[in-house]
Amino acid sequence: MNWLRISGVFxxxxxxxxxxxxxxxxxxxxxLVDILIWGxxxxxxxxxxxVENLPLMLMTALIFWQITWRGxxxxxxxxxxxxxxxxLVNLFSTPLKISEWIAGMLLLSFCKLLITISFGAVVVxxxxxxxxxxxxxxxxxxxxxxxxxxxxxxxxxxSLIIYWGHKVExxxxxxxxxxxxxxxxxxxxxxxxxxxxxxAWCLPTTYIFxxxxxxxxTGTFPFHYFWISMGLNVIYLLISLAVFSFMxxxxxxxxxxxxx
Amino acid sequence: MKKQNYLSVQNLTKIYGKKKPFVxxxxxxxxxxxxxxxxxxxxxxxxxxxxxxxxxxxLSHTSGTILYFGKEFPRYRSEVLQSVSFAxxxxxxxxILTVRENLKCFGLYYGIRDIDTKTDPLLERFGIxxxxxxxxxxxxxxxxxxxxxxxxxxTNPKVVLLDEPTASLDPDMSAEVCTFLLEERKxxxxxxxxxxxxxxxxxxxxxxxxxxxxxKIVADDLPKNLARSIxxxxxxxxxxxxMKRLIALAEKQNITYKVDNRVIALxxxxxxxxxxxxxxxxxxxxxxxVQIKEPSLDDYFIKLAEKKx
Numbered sequence: 001m002n003w004l005r006i007s008g009v010f011x012x013x014x015x016x017x018x019x020x021x022x023x024x025x026x027x028x029x030x031x032l033v034d035i036l037i038w039g040x041x042x043x044x045x046x047x048x049x050x051v052e053n054l055p056l057m058l059m060t061a062l063i064f065w066q067i068t069w070r071g072x073x074x075x076x077x078x079x080x081x082x083x084x085x086x087x088l089v090n091l092f093s094t095p096l097k098i099s100e101w102i103a104g105m106l107l108l109s110f111c112k113l114l115i116t117i118s119f120g121a122v123v124v125x126x127x128x129x130x131x132x133x134x135x136x137x138x139x140x141x142x143x144x145x146x147x148x149x150x151x152x153x154x155x156x157x158x159s160l161i162i163y164w165g166h167k168v169e170x171x172x173x174x175x176x177x178x179x180x181x182x183x184x185x186x187x188x189x190x191x192x193x194x195x196x197x198x199x200a201w202c203l204p205t206t207y208i209f210x211x212x213x214x215x216x217x218t219g220t221f222p223f224h225y226f227w228i229s230m231g232l233n234v235i236y237l238l239i240s241l242a243v244f245s246f247m248x249x250x251x252x253x254x255x256x257x258x259x260x
Numbered sequence: 261m262k263k264q265n266y267l268s269v270q271n272l273t274k275i276y277g278k279k280k281p282f283v284x285x286x287x288x289x290x291x292x293x294x295x296x297x298x299x300x301x302x303x304x305x306x307x308x309x310x311x312x313x314x315x316x317x318x319l320s321h322t323s324g325t326i327l328y329f330g331k332e333f334p335r336y337r338s339e340v341l342q343s344v345s346f347a348x349x350x351x352x353x354x355x356i357l358t359v360r361e362n363l364k365c366f367g368l369y370y371g372i373r374d375i376d377t378k379t380d381p382l383l384e385r386f387g388i389x390x391x392x393x394x395x396x397x398x399x400x401x402x403x404x405x406x407x408x409x410x411x412x413x414x415t416n417p418k419v420v421l422l423d424e425p426t427a428s429l430d431p432d433m434s435a436e437v438c439t440f441l442l443e444e445r446k447x448x449x450x451x452x453x454x455x456x457x458x459x460x461x462x463x464x465x466x467x468x469x470x471x472x473x474x475x476k477i478v479a480d481d482l483p484k485n486l487a488r489s490i491x492x493x494x495x496x497x498x499x500x501x502x503m504k505r506l507i508a509l510a511e512k513q514n515i516t517y518k519v520d521n522r523v524i525a526l527x528x529x530x531x532x533x534x535x536x537x538x539x540x541x542x543x544x545x546x547x548x549x550v551q552i553k554e555p556s557l558d559d560y561f562i563k564l565a566e567k568k569x
Contacts, residue, residue: 008368093316094369255319
């Protein structure tokens with residue numbers, strides 16, 4: 001892998017991120033809207049219930065969910081940008097390797113994630129006087145696990161997009177929400193019906209959200225949850241990368257130009 | 261000294277689909293030598309763009325081999341593409357980014373850090389230096405086409421693939437681009453594979469021309485030879501008196517003709533023209549103007565398209 005080419009990819013999407021209103025709304029506007037709605041709703045629910053630390057649990061869950069969602073859209077939307085700008089053939093007729101393109105995008109995705117988390121945490125603290133870093137140092141491994149799953153989802157939606165093009169572009173934004181109900185983001189897994197719980201325990205995100213609630217409730221970090229989550233992540237990420245590489249080569253047989 | 265092949269294509273084939281296979285490119289073979297400008301021509305759907313896409317690796321080929329500088333493509337894709345570049349009227353660039361930002365990114369893909377010293381002379385040459393800090397969205401189609409050429413040439417390529425690079429340009433800028441291509445070839449010894457529908461341009465700059473039809477190479481020769489191979493000279497006369505006698509004379513000598521009102525176009529060999537004009541004089545046929553048109557690549561192209569019909 002060539003560092004200069006990776007930095008070229010990083011720069012290409014960084015310029016867009018700094019200029020596009022659409023990109024800026026992803027970074028700031030939608031997280032803010034979510035925080036306001038969920039913050040106010042959780043404050044009201046807390047006043048009506050006896051669940052301890054409910055607003056903190058919901059707001060931390062919300063910030064955590066932003067991490068997965070952020071990761072799940074970054075790669076696929078970057079790919080779509082190349083379609084929209086009719087730049088796909090230009091891009092892949094250079095010495096750039098697909099692995100370098102991925103590395104550059106993941107690097108930028110990570111930077112955007114830091115911005116979203118920082119912004120969200122500050123807004124939650126200012127508006128609702130809640131500190132989402134209450135989970136302490138566990139925040140970092142949890143966040144790492146969540147973004148890896150987001151990336152795995154993004155590679156899956158990108159696999160569909162690189163082959164079927166514009167007609168499946170909605171998967172870029174949809175894919176994370178397909179898994180959200182099973183991930184027990186805002187509620188304990190026990191709420192789900194049995195069949196849904198089986199699916200839920202197959203998702204790395206479920207372990208993180210269960211773990212997050214455990215820390216807030218008991219102050220204990222559930223190591224086993226974290227390791228299971230990471231193990232599943234490695235499997236899903238490798239599978240999604242393999243699927244993406246396969247679909248990318250498959251689409252070369254039809255030609256990248258047809259996607260522009 | 262024998263010039264090396266920068267690009268060597270052997271039996272290159274592209275077949276789309278399995279149930280109803282469509283052969284877009286059918287076992288074509290050709291070489292592109294160091295310093296050569298090769299025209300790739302043919303009617304719409306003949307396989308030109310498909311061939312270029314395969315040579316760029318953005319479309320995989322069904323069979324055959326592509327060698328750049330003796331190295332197998334796409335096996336050594338990244339290494340090979342370091343010395344190959346591409347420009348087309350049919351692609352664009354991220355429109356939110358400025359000209360410089362786009363070139364900066366492309367420079368990094370080719371391992372170039374300092375782009376300004378390389379891009380500024382080219383931007384100036386193509387008359388868009390003042391647009392350097394403007395977003396692509398503010399550029400006209402012609403300016404984007406010129407920017408594509410800057411993108412293709414600032415990376416010091418050895419082989420440049422140009423897919424109709426002058427399609428959206430004014431005649432003066434098209435001429436400037438052709439001059440530039442010839443100068444760059446002389447200065448750096450690069451090779452160019454060039455597709456265009458402007459036959460005059462192709463005749464002017466290409467050393468050799470390949471004609472594709474239905475995915476197959478139907479001709480591979482010098483532009484001049486191709487034009488002469490199928491078409492006679494055209495003798496156009498505006499007749500004042502004696503059209504019937506002239507037609508009879510043409511038919512007697514087996515000369516093909518077309519009549520349009522008072523104008524007759526006769527198709528005959530260059531050597532036959534003086535004798536035919538002499539015969540016209542002897543028949544007392546009166547004409548007001550005479551025009552002799554050399555066969556061109558245009559004629560060859562039209563003939564090829566007619567055969568298709």
